[in-house]
Amino acid sequence: MEPVQVGVIGTGWGELQIAAWQRVKNARVVAVCDLDAARAADLAKRMKIERSFTDYRQLLAIKELQLVSIAAPTDTHRSIADAALIAGKHVVCEKPLALDAREAQSLLARAEEHRAVHAVNFEMRYLPGFQYAKELIDEDYLGQLLRVDVTMAMENPWGEHGKWAADDARGGGVLMELGSHFIDALHWWFDDARAVLAGRRTLFPKVKSQMALAGGNGKSVDPIVTADDAFWCVMQFARGGEALLNFVTGARHDPGWTINAHGSLGTLVIKNGELWGRRDGDRELAPLGIPKRLEVTEKPNDPLLWGMVKLFERVVARIQGDNAQIFPDFRDGVALARTIDAIKCASDEQEWVEVD
Numbered sequence: 001m002e003p004v005q006v007g008v009i010g011t012g013w014g015e016l017q018i019a020a021w022q023r024v025k026n027a028r029v030v031a032v033c034d035l036d037a038a039r040a041a042d043l044a045k046r047m048k049i050e051r052s053f054t055d056y057r058q059l060l061a062i063k064e065l066q067l068v069s070i071a072a073p074t075d076t077h078r079s080i081a082d083a084a085l086i087a088g089k090h091v092v093c094e095k096p097l098a099l100d101a102r103e104a105q106s107l108l109a110r111a112e113e114h115r116a117v118h119a120v121n122f123e124m125r126y127l128p129g130f131q132y133a134k135e136l137i138d139e140d141y142l143g144q145l146l147r148v149d150v151t152m153a154m155e156n157p158w159g160e161h162g163k164w165a166a167d168d169a170r171g172g173g174v175l176m177e178l179g180s181h182f183i184d185a186l187h188w189w190f191d192d193a194r195a196v197l198a199g200r201r202t203l204f205p206k207v208k209s210q211m212a213l214a215g216g217n218g219k220s221v222d223p224i225v226t227a228d229d230a231f232w233c234v235m236q237f238a239r240g241g242e243a244l245l246n247f248v249t250g251a252r253h254d255p256g257w258t259i260n261a262h263g264s265l266g267t268l269v270i271k272n273g274e275l276w277g278r279r280d281g282d283r284e285l286a287p288l289g290i291p292k293r294l295e296v297t298e299k300p301n302d303p304l305l306w307g308m309v310k311l312f313e314r315v316v317a318r319i320q321g322d323n324a325q326i327f328p329d330f331r332d333g334v335a336l337a338r339t340i341d342a343i344k345c346a347s348d349e350q351e352w353v354e355v356d
């Protein structure tokens with residue numbers, strides 16, 4: 001079978017997306033696009049991609065191109081994905097799918113109208129610990145879920161990002177950028193959210209961008225953060241049980257993230273990727289051996305890269321006719337957007353909000 005021809009739009013995180021696509025059997029990256037012409041051309045040269053563009057419409061005009069993989073900033077997803085679907089392409093879009101549920105829903109409708117294969121890149125679902133936790137939860141390891149706590153503490157969440165990631169209007173912020181992965185995993189493991197109570201904060205509205213730090217004299221302070229850099233949220237699941245999410249910026253030493261799930265029969269903990277568990281008969285909470293079939297054994301040892309490879313392989317298999325393949329798609333993108341809309345509203349109104 002001929003490989004599926006892929007075009008990648010956006011080359012920040014998109015560079016790792018390309019590295020993942022290049023490891024997928026039956027796929028070939030034939031074009032790349034970025035507003036930054038030099039970056040697009042350099043990447044195309046380094047990664048042996050035939051064509052590079054600065055305008056995504058030129059990339060979409062390639063007739064043989066079957067699939068578009070979008071890694072441009074979140075506020076561009078709706079227009080780029082919509083144009084790609086209208087051009088008859090299948091679409092993999094970065095998370096979060098769109099700025100809000102209305103945009104996400106319109107993309108789902110467009111994808112269904114064009115009978116396109118659609119996916120959202122929630123690659124954390126493919127981390128071995130997340131995969132095995134899903135299997136155990138489905139086998140009732142926890143019993144009735146009582147509470148799942150997700151905490152993440154970081155010193156500086158903006159990293160290498162351009163200013164868009166700290167801009168609320170452009171879909172930036174810790175909730176959209178990082179919280180989204182964990183809320184998606186909670187939906188997948190436990191159920192969609194029914195109601196939320198939340199508080200979003202901007203603890204450090206005046207943070208220097210990486211670029212300002214590198215180029216400036218270090219004296220001026222750019223007020224760049226309009227998005228949340230911290231949030232807490234209680235989510236009630238439709239099927240019972242609740243989650244408490246607590247994300248904070250400014251913590252020294254980047255302690256990372258932890259998930260603690262407590263049920264009537266057992267406990268599961270994921271700390272920085274490693275899965276621990278305890279049930280009756282176990283002496284203590286201990287690491288759970290991940291089955292070999294779920295382990296990442298390939299080089300480089302980058303679980304997020306290989307998570308993307310697994311997701312993309314399923315998308316390609318679906319395009320080539322294997323309907324059994326399941327992966328996070330635009331429906332999951334809509335579910336996430338509904339929960340995030342409700343979290344933002346609950347934070348603004350300071351009251352419980354039902355998820356639409």
Ligand SMILES: NC(=O)c1ccc[n+]([C@@H]2O[C@H](COP(=O)([O-])OP(=O)(O)OC[C@H]3O[C@@H](n4cnc5c(N)ncnc54)[C@H](O)[C@@H]3O)[C@@H](O)[C@H]2O)c1
Pocket residue numbers: 009010011012013014033034035036039054056071072073074076094095096121122123160161162164177
């Ligand atoms: N799945 C993950 O784990 C993960 C990780 C990081 C980022 N992301 C997502 O990827 C997306 C991009 O984030 P990033 O960190 O790479 O941002 P970034 O700012 O580092 O890179 C974005 C790139 O897109 C380019 N760009 C902007 N508008 C464009 C347009 N209209 N056409 C073509 N190129 C355009 C920019 O020039 C830039 O090079 C976001 O939606 C973000 O949430 C996902």
